[in-house]
Amino acid sequence: MTDIEATDWGVIVVGGGNAALCAAIESAEAGHKVLLLECAPEPYRGGNSRHTRNFRCMHSGPLSVLTDSYGEDEYLDDLMRVTKGKTDESLARMTIRSSESCLPWMERHGVAFQPSLSGTLSLSRTNAFFLGGGKALVNAYYNCASDLGVTVLYEAEVEHIGIDGDTCTHVEVTHGGKRLTAKGKSIVLASGGFQGNIDWLARAWGPSARNFLIRGTPYNRGKILADMLEQGADTVGDPTQCHAVAIDGRAPKFDGGIVTRLDCVPFSVVVNRDGERFYDEGEDVWPKRYAIWGRLVAAQPDQVGYSIIDSKSLELFMPSVFPPVKADTIEELAEKMGLPVAPTVTTIRDFNAACRPGAFHPTELDGLATEGLEPPKTNWARPIEDPPFYGYSLRPGVTFTYLGLKVDKGAKVHTAEGPLSNVWAAGEIMAGSILGQGYLAGFGMTIGTVFGRIAGQEAAAHAG
Numbered sequence: 001m002t003d004i005e006a007t008d009w010g011v012i013v014v015g016g017g018n019a020a021l022c023a024a025i026e027s028a029e030a031g032h033k034v035l036l037l038e039c040a041p042e043p044y045r046g047g048n049s050r051h052t053r054n055f056r057c058m059h060s061g062p063l064s065v066l067t068d069s070y071g072e073d074e075y076l077d078d079l080m081r082v083t084k085g086k087t088d089e090s091l092a093r094m095t096i097r098s099s100e101s102c103l104p105w106m107e108r109h110g111v112a113f114q115p116s117l118s119g120t121l122s123l124s125r126t127n128a129f130f131l132g133g134g135k136a137l138v139n140a141y142y143n144c145a146s147d148l149g150v151t152v153l154y155e156a157e158v159e160h161i162g163i164d165g166d167t168c169t170h171v172e173v174t175h176g177g178k179r180l181t182a183k184g185k186s187i188v189l190a191s192g193g194f195q196g197n198i199d200w201l202a203r204a205w206g207p208s209a210r211n212f213l214i215r216g217t218p219y220n221r222g223k224i225l226a227d228m229l230e231q232g233a234d235t236v237g238d239p240t241q242c243h244a245v246a247i248d249g250r251a252p253k254f255d256g257g258i259v260t261r262l263d264c265v266p267f268s269v270v271v272n273r274d275g276e277r278f279y280d281e282g283e284d285v286w287p288k289r290y291a292i293w294g295r296l297v298a299a300q301p302d303q304v305g306y307s308i309i310d311s312k313s314l315e316l317f318m319p320s321v322f323p324p325v326k327a328d329t330i331e332e333l334a335e336k337m338g339l340p341v342a343p344t345v346t347t348i349r350d351f352n353a354a355c356r357p358g359a360f361h362p363t364e365l366d367g368l369a370t371e372g373l374e375p376p377k378t379n380w381a382r383p384i385e386d387p388p389f390y391g392y393s394l395r396p397g398v399t400f401t402y403l404g405l406k407v408d409k410g411a412k413v414h415t416a417e418g419p420l421s422n423v424w425a426a427g428e429i430m431a432g433s434i435l436g437q438g439y440l441a442g443f444g445m446t447i448g449t450v451f452g453r454i455a456g457q458e459a460a461a462h463a464g
Helices: 018-029 047-051 072-083 089-108 133-147 198-205 207-211 223-230 286-298 330-337 341-354 443-463
Strands: 009-014 034-037 054-056 127-130 151-153 157-164 167-175 178-182 184-189 242-248 269-272 305-310 325-327 389-401 412-415 418-425
Touching: 009 018, 009 443, 018 034, 018 047, 018 133, 018 184, 018 443, 047 133, 047 389, 047 443, 054 089, 054 443, 072 089, 072 286, 089 443, 127 133, 133 151, 157 223, 157 418, 167 184, 167 418, 184 443, 198 207, 242 286, 269 341, 286 305, 286 389, 305 330, 325 330, 330 341, 330 389, 418 443
Parallel strands: 009 034, 009 184, 034 151, 184 418
Antiparallel strands: 054 127, 157 167, 167 178, 242 389, 269 305, 305 389, 325 389, 412 418
């Protein structure tokens, strides 16, 4: 095994997911000796990248599996709508423009793509789907890193980033029960957010956060983020903002991943614990709105919601990993789901009465809206009336948090005194610079890939 304390590292990368791997590969290809510190055990390497499945990419014409074109302005408009303008437009535009060259770079480094899925995730023009999912992407990058001579240390928990003035002098890491010190010319921080730290979530959100499920990796506990903030690194983002999806309430507390997501909401009526609707289920196409539902459910009593559909909608979305609750009547379904029967029946009856005739188009905004109902349902509003009826419980599923380190276009970490001379950040630890709120499907991978590559290139250039 390499003696990490005795080695003169060119670049040390803290983290083991997509952004970290992109940085490590770029630095190694520039000829540097690279150390990658992954806190997870090897079978769980890759952070949240294990759970991803696509990459949102600008392109001026057909590109790999992507069809037609997806220009910078349209891409930015999509981002502005989901973030409600809470983004650094300059960084956002740079990320969007850079995404076009990233896709062929990914393919050159072993990532394989497949045509997009059909149904609510039909994104053939905007998102390139990984063949084999995020796990295959992670494995491809680790294989590439190994071929390039990158040293990877698993179960290596970085405890402290040593900063003296504007320079990182060393990295303190616990591995195999020993506290070790590694020194490198350049440091890339790509260790994710703090969603695995329930106490931190509770400090930000209040006690209700203890009811959240953590869809993402439990190994992102925010230790490096906290360490850097304590040392005066500039911060960006709101600690209560995050990629939070409404997931199956039966999912595990940690690491359920993307399979726990439920895509039934646009075709359903969603009620809270009291059997009452609380938001427009048909506000926009699902890839632009699925990530708001975690926060919506989080704001409800007991942080729980319930999605109700009928038989005509059961085949319109990706199948759930757990089967839905099934009943022949709404009354029976409410009883089985633990909902108050009378209010739930009234909610469904009032919704059905507010539905109007029209053309139903499940994969596009169809304007099939309710009338005289508050809140309205503005698309895909069809009566819930064809038995059997089906229901899912919903819980907030946090993928990653947006509070992070502020960076510039060169991915450099800043303090009040100015930029650090040899510290860069990439991925979820800095994503709040661009994602102020909301989420756009596949955009986390775009941020990680673009800034991982930039950080790796800049770190390599600094290392000489």
